[in-house]
Amino acid sequence: xxxxxxxxxxxxxxxxxxxxxxxxxxxxxxxxxxxxxxxxxxxxxxxxxxxxxxxxxxxxxxxxxxxxxxxxxxxxxxxxxxxxxxxxxxxxxxxxxxxxxxxxxxxxxxxxxxxxxxxxxxxxxxxxxxxxxxxxxxxxxxxxxxxxxxxxxxxxxxxxxxxxxxxxxxxxxxxxxxxxxxxxxxxxxxxxxxxxxxxxxxxxxxxxxxxxxxxxxxxxxxxxxxxxxxxxxxxxxxxxxxxxxxxxxxxxxxxxxxxxxxxxxxxxxxxxxxxxxxxxxxxxxxxxxxxxxxxxxxxxxxxxxxxxxxxxxxxxxxxxxxxxxxxxxxxxxxxxxxxxxxxxxxxxxxxxxxxxxxxxxxxxxxxxxxxxxxxxxxxxxxxxxxxxxxxxxxxxxxxxxxxxxxxxxxxxxxxxxxxxxxxxxxxxxxxxxxxxxxxxxxxxxxx
Numbered sequence: 001x002x003x004x005x006x007x008x009x010x011x012x013x014x015x016x017x018x019x020x021x022x023x024x025x026x027x028x029x030x031x032x033x034x035x036x037x038x039x040x041x042x043x044x045x046x047x048x049x050x051x052x053x054x055x056x057x058x059x060x061x062x063x064x065x066x067x068x069x070x071x072x073x074x075x076x077x078x079x080x081x082x083x084x085x086x087x088x089x090x091x092x093x094x095x096x097x098x099x100x101x102x103x104x105x106x107x108x109x110x111x112x113x114x115x116x117x118x119x120x121x122x123x124x125x126x127x128x129x130x131x132x133x134x135x136x137x138x139x140x141x142x143x144x145x146x147x148x149x150x151x152x153x154x155x156x157x158x159x160x161x162x163x164x165x166x167x168x169x170x171x172x173x174x175x176x177x178x179x180x181x182x183x184x185x186x187x188x189x190x191x192x193x194x195x196x197x198x199x200x201x202x203x204x205x206x207x208x209x210x211x212x213x214x215x216x217x218x219x220x221x222x223x224x225x226x227x228x229x230x231x232x233x234x235x236x237x238x239x240x241x242x243x244x245x246x247x248x249x250x251x252x253x254x255x256x257x258x259x260x261x262x263x264x265x266x267x268x269x270x271x272x273x274x275x276x277x278x279x280x281x282x283x284x285x286x287x288x289x290x291x292x293x294x295x296x297x298x299x300x301x302x303x304x305x306x307x308x309x310x311x312x313x314x315x316x317x318x319x320x321x322x323x324x325x326x327x328x329x330x331x332x333x334x335x336x337x338x339x340x341x342x343x344x345x346x347x348x349x350x351x352x353x354x355x356x357x358x359x360x361x362x363x364x365x366x367x368x369x370x371x372x373x374x375x376x377x378x379x380x381x382x383x384x385x386x387x388x389x390x391x392x393x394x395x396x397x398x399x400x401x402x403x404x405x406x407x408x409x410x411x412x413x414x415x416x417x418x419x420x421x422x423x424x425x426x427x428x429x430x431x432x433x434x435x436x437x438x439x440x441x442x443x444x445x446x447x
Contacts, residue, residue, distance in 0.1 A: 026229055029236045030194055031144075031216045034315055037203030042149065048206035050213045051149045051198060054300040066159030069152050072218040072303075073145070074295035075160075077287075079105050087160065088112075088168040093139050093246060094444055098175035100139050108165035121157045122150060126197075128189050135185030138192075143233065144220035147198040147213070192233035204313075211310025214303055219295065224250035224287065241317035247444030248286040249382040251374045256316035258324035269308045274301075276394055277366060282373020285392040286383060293394060323428035326377045330425050332359045337425055344421025347414060351406065352422070360426040367394060367401050370426050381419040381431030385441055388415050412438040 032039075042051065052058075053065045060068075070076070079102045081090025089104035104112040113121070116131055123129040128142035136142060145153070178184065189195075198217055200209045215221045222234050224245040229235040240260070242252040252260040261269060268278040276284035276292035284292045296304070331337040334349065337358075355364045360376070362368035370376050375383040391405030406415070412435035419438075424430025 026231050027191055027233065028229060031222055031234070031236055031239065032201070032212060033236065034239060035201050035204065035212075035313065037201040039199040039201050041199060042197065045200040045202070045209075047200075047202075048210075050200050050206065050209035051152055051217075054303055056300065062155055062158045063162045064159075066155035066157070066162075068298075069218065070156045070159050071295050071298040072214060073148075073156065074219065074291055075105065075156070077290045077294050078102050078139075084168065085164075085166045087163060088166040089170040090168065092171070095175070095179075097179045098173065100137055100173050100175065101170040102139075103170050104166065104168050105160055106163050106166040106168075107161045108167050111167050111169045112165060113160065114165060116157070118154055118157065122153055125153045125156075126150075127195060128185065128193060135182050135189065137182075137185065138188070138232065141220040141223045143193045144217060144223055146193055146195055147217035149197055152218075188231065188233075192231060205309070207306045207309045208313065210303065211306035211308070214299075214307050215310050219291075219307070221253065225253050238317050240311075240314050242319050244382065244444075246287060247382075247441050248288075248386050249374075249378060249380070250288065251378075252317065252319045252322070253311060254314045254317040255312060256318050259319035259322040260316060261311060262316060266305075266308055269311070270301075270304055273297075273304050273307060274299075279366065280372040282370060282375060283367045283394065285375070285387050285394070286390070289392055289394055321379065322374075323377055323379070325428065326372050326374075327426060327428045329361060329371050330359045332357075334358045338421070338430070341417060341421045341424065343414070344417040344419075344424075347410070347418040348421050348425075352418070355403070358425075365401060368403070370422070376423055376427040377429075378427070379423065379429045379431050381423045381433050382441065384422050384431070385415055385419040385433060385438055386445065388418060389438070389442060390445060407442070411435070412442070 053060070053068050057065055057068055076086050078091060079087050079089050081088070081102070084090050087104070087106050089102045091102045093100045093102070106112040107114040109115050116124070120131040124131070124136065125142060126146045126148065128136040128138070128140065130136060173180065198213050201212070222236070222240065225240045225242060226234045226236065227238045227241055227243045240252065240254040243250055254260040255262045257263050264278070264281065268281055272278040272281060272284065273292065273296045275297065276289055334345070334353070355362060355368050356370050357363050360369065360371035375387070378384070387403065388410065389405065389407035391403045393402045410418070415438045416433040416435055419433050420431050
């Protein structure tokens, strides 16, 4: 080999090694790598069945099992537009580079998935590949669903195909160049989609493995609660440390004691996941409220306990911008405590105090109590502002509980004022939102 060829070969090898190292650095660890135990193929696991449905549904029909799994995977929420029929698509996700709309997944042959074969459906859910060969954007969490077994994916398909077909074409995406180039997702998927099924960890309990399957594959919790890396994939070096998703803050759900779940009792976590509320920790709202109402609250009690067991094992990840402790109950009288922001106080008095109380302890419902909640103790006041903008509607065992949306009634400046007052009076540290901040939050909210 000539000297020139040796140099070219060396350069090529160095380039390949550098590219591989770059990919490895950007991609980072997988979602279950923190556990470190010995993983085996599902067929070789002898300690139970971590996938599928709870034992009580083992003998249920394929459609019934698929319904349970579809709820665990929270398919309906993302695939239903405002005021539209369930699963007919059309929900808009606002991104910095345009709006992406969810697709119709009813069995309509023209606008839905009615022509999908079993393999077509597996390709879409596990590989991010449509029937026509086009690639899906990662707003569809196929990098999490890839851990689902073929059996479970096809059970979900059976359930979806049992639903009434709805003719509904999703609006066209409005992504700007170069993000509107679907073909580029081929390379994104090659780097960031592990494209592998769930492998149980023999060093962990059956309950832990069931929780891992529910959290990582079906419920895809990391998609909201884990920060993104420069490639817009999950950065599992900061697993469950919290992130901003669709304009809402998904809080830290690692085992960190000051800012995560480390100081929550098991019964509090079970209550929050099952009912969307835990005494002393507030109520779920926004996307998390929807996840509780339409997904987590539908799970069997043993599955919720498995989720808790798994979350307990996730290494602590700090959230330095959150206070180590939440604020105590505020004074019961409006004359005491924080009174500096006169405009924020006036707005709170007119629209908030009757339900939430001046102390943060609601005289109406525990679900409306703000004391201790993450939202009011977040110095950024992201979720406080979003709740004022969008309101919230929760379905509880005692019936529906709603807070009206004030987004059209209040200006951005007024929403900033009331959010700043709420966090200062009821939280550990007052926020300093501006009208510009609120306008930015509006722009990120799904529609």
